[in-house]
Amino acid sequence: MRSFNSFVLQANGVNLPLHRTSFTWSNNRKSQAWARLDRFLLSPAILLWFPNMIQRSLPRCLSDHNPVIIREEIVDWGPSPFRFLNWWLEEKDMMKESIKWWSECKAVGSQGFVLFSKAKASKISLKRWLQSSKINLKKPKEVEDKLEVLDTKAEREGWTASLRQERLHLLEELWKRHRREEQSWRQKSRIKWLHDGDKNTTFFYSIANSRMRNNVITEMLIEGTTLTDPMTIREGVFKFFKEHFKEVDWKRPIMSRDGLMKISDEEKVALEERFSVEEVHFALWNCDGNKAPGPDGFNLNFIKAHWKEIQDDFMRQAAIVFARSVEQCSTFLAWIYPLNTVLG
Incomplete structure (x- = not known):
């Protein structure tokens, strides 16, 4: 054995x-x-x-x-969720366009809705730009085929200055595409101990596929019924969590203040001060931009790269959250309890 x-x-x-x-x-x-x-x-x-x-x-x-x-077995779960890839930030045209997409969105409503609408509009515009530029469809194989044709021609006719220049250009483009592919799979693999510059695309690809295989749901038992169709599984999961997180009336515990340590007046004032731009900037820049993105698909690298454009919207929303701190904290605690129950 x-x-x-x-x-x-x-x-x-x-x-x-x-x-x-x-x-x-x-x-x-x-x-x-x-x-x-x-x-x-x-x-x-x-x-x-x-x-x-x-x-x-x-x-x-x-x-x-x-x-x-x-x-x-390929299961069709519908459109894949949007995920922002870091190497898109290297495209100068995309950076210019994304700044314009964010500023041109004139949403009306609460600040949270405005922030959501601008992120949604940027996502839709980014998808269109990727399709029109076909930047995601440019695979290394296309350049490799051109290099093979060029080398064959050089062997037959000899190297000229123009052929050498064309080959240098193709090699530069090939390296760029391999670099994009490597960055993409490294980001999808979500391995924490890797850093920018580590090169093993095959390894990143295998890790990313392993994560997908382990996370795939082919069937689910709900109320004694085995569901295998993706649509029925989605409906079953939605109904379960809708019922699970439904608000119910219950008597909340009252905490006694006896024996609790008290903070000083200076500490109280410091805690009640509004978030400053410097504090938010410091917190964001100390976060790893390669972490899994939020529900909107944008990760922290996108926010850092576009901080000048989104800073005002971001800070206005932060001020609203701070002003409703008591309400936000009670809501947060109410959601943590059932979440821990689900995770065991």
């Missing part, structure tokens, strides 16, 4: 998550025993070509083993 485990480690065998059941064997006796004995181990190279491979157990019927099948 040790030799087998050693072989699996050396071969980097990937054990895919098992869907439908947790175990593949049972002794079928009164004193029940369960184990996962049957599984597929795949090489990382296979998963690079077939990233949507899954293991699924089948009913065991008369046997004490569940049959296990492996197949590529």
Whole structure:
């Protein structure tokens, strides 16, 4: 067994998550025993070509083993959520356009709604710009093919000054596209110990796909019914959390102030002061911009790069949140309680 485990480690065998059941064997006796004995181990190279491979157990019927099948299964969950990629900030045209998108949005309403509307308008405009410029569709393979044609021509006709200049231009473009691809997969992999400049696109790609495989939901048991269709799963999840987070009347505990330490008047004044631009700037710039983005899809790198344009909107919203601090704190505490219940 040790030799087998050693072989699996050396071969980097990937054990895919098992869907439908947790175990593949049972002794079928009164004193029940369960184990996962049957599984597929795949090489990382296979998963690079077939990233949507899954293991699924089948009913065991008369046997004490569940049959296990492996197949590529692509589930359509609808449009993919928007995620801002850091390398877009390197495009000068995009930076100029994004500043214009933010300033041209004239939303009317509460400050929170204005901030939301400007982020939404920027996201829609950014998607259109990406499609029109086709910047996301430019793969390294296109440049590699051009380089091959150029090298073949040079071998046949000899190198000229124009061919050398064209080759230098293509090499520069190829490096740029490889760099974009590497940055994109590194960001999607969400590995904390990596830094800008680390180069292993295949590794980033495998980690990102591994995260997607582990997070995929192929079926869900809700109120005794097994759901497999993506739309019914989404509806079931929505109904569950809508009911779970529904406000209910309950008697809140009253805390006694006896024995509590008190802060000084100076500390009280400092806590009640409004957020300054310097404080917000310091907090933002001490956050890692590569962290997972928020619900709107923009990460902190986007906010840092466009801080001059969004600072006023951001600070106005911060002032409103501060003015309603008592209401915000009570709402926050009410949401934390059920969240901890769900996470166990």
